[in-house]
Amino acid sequence: MTIYNVQSETSNVNENANQLNSLQEILKAIPQIKLSYKLDQPASSLMRVTCSADVEKAFRASWDEDNIEFVEEFKVMFLNRGNRILGICEISKGGYSGTVADPKLILSAALLTACSGIILAHNHPSGQLKPSAADLTLTNKMKQGAELLDMVLLDHLILTKEGHYSFADEGDV
Numbered sequence: 001m002t003i004y005n006v007q008s009e010t011s012n013v014n015e016n017a018n019q020l021n022s023l024q025e026i027l028k029a030i031p032q033i034k035l036s037y038k039l040d041q042p043a044s045s046l047m048r049v050t051c052s053a054d055v056e057k058a059f060r061a062s063w064d065e066d067n068i069e070f071v072e073e074f075k076v077m078f079l080n081r082g083n084r085i086l087g088i089c090e091i092s093k094g095g096y097s098g099t100v101a102d103p104k105l106i107l108s109a110a111l112l113t114a115c116s117g118i119i120l121a122h123n124h125p126s127g128q129l130k131p132s133a134a135d136l137t138l139t140n141k142m143k144q145g146a147e148l149l150d151m152v153l154l155d156h157l158i159l160t161k162e163g164h165y166s167f168a169d170e171g172d173v
Contacts, residue, residue, distance in 0.1 A: 039086075046084035049077075049119075052166035055157060059121045062088045069125050069161055072099040076106050079117035079154070086113045096125050101138055107145050118146055120156040129158055129165040131172065139167055 039046075049055050059075060067073070072094045078086040089109050092099045099122065110118055120142060122135075131139075135158065143153040155168040167173045 043080060043082070043084055046080075046086070048082065048084050049079070050083065052155060052157065052164065052169050055119055055121070055155060055166075056159065056164045058085060059088065059157060059159065062090075063123070063159065065161075068123050068159065069127065071095060072097070072123055072125055074099050074101040074120070074122040076109065077119040077121065078110055078113040078115035079119065081116045083117065083154075086115055098134075103138070103141055103145055106142065107149065110146070110151055111149065115151060117152050117154045118142070119154050121159060122157075123159040127160045127162065129160055129163065131156075131158060131165065131167065136172065139173060143173060 047054075047058060049058060055077065058077065062075065063073070074091045074094075075088055076091055077088050080086055091101055091105055091109075094100065101120070101122065106118070106120070120139070135156070139153070139156045142156075146153045153173060155166055155173060157167070158165040
């Protein structure tokens with residue numbers, strides 16, 4: 001090895017080190033995102049749902065029953081592979097005749113929980129259990145979106161003071 005080769009290799013090492021330092025500076029300027037999810041209890045201790053009556057019971061526990069005939073709310077339940085409830089998230093609260101359920105918000109929350117199953121729920125302050133055309137459209141859109149993310153839309157419930165309508169029980173999912 002000649003002196004020229006040693007100097008050339010040293011020069012290349014210095015150039016590579018400068019490029020690495022420059023890259024590290026660029027990375028420091030870019031916001032970094034870290035995802036994490038931790039249960040505060042063993043998954044086996046989480047409530048398990050096996051039918052729409054179980055789902056209704058869990059949603060009603062998170063609902064303000066005094067407002068069920070007053071304002072429309074939209075909530076989502078996230079489940080693990082064993083159909084154990086990872087959590088319930090309120091997506092929106094609207095007026096007497098409607099609320100907005102943004103699929104992007106719903107699927108973002110689903111990704112953050114690393115869930116396998118999704119169950120949608122909203123109330124009809126009017127007491128009408130029949131789904132609207134918008135309810136059917138949203139359900140189909142959410143089913144397709146969930147499938148793209150290897151998740152399953154298991155059900156969509158409409159709650160009223162007197163009872164519930166299950167899209168799954170009626171074959172609409």
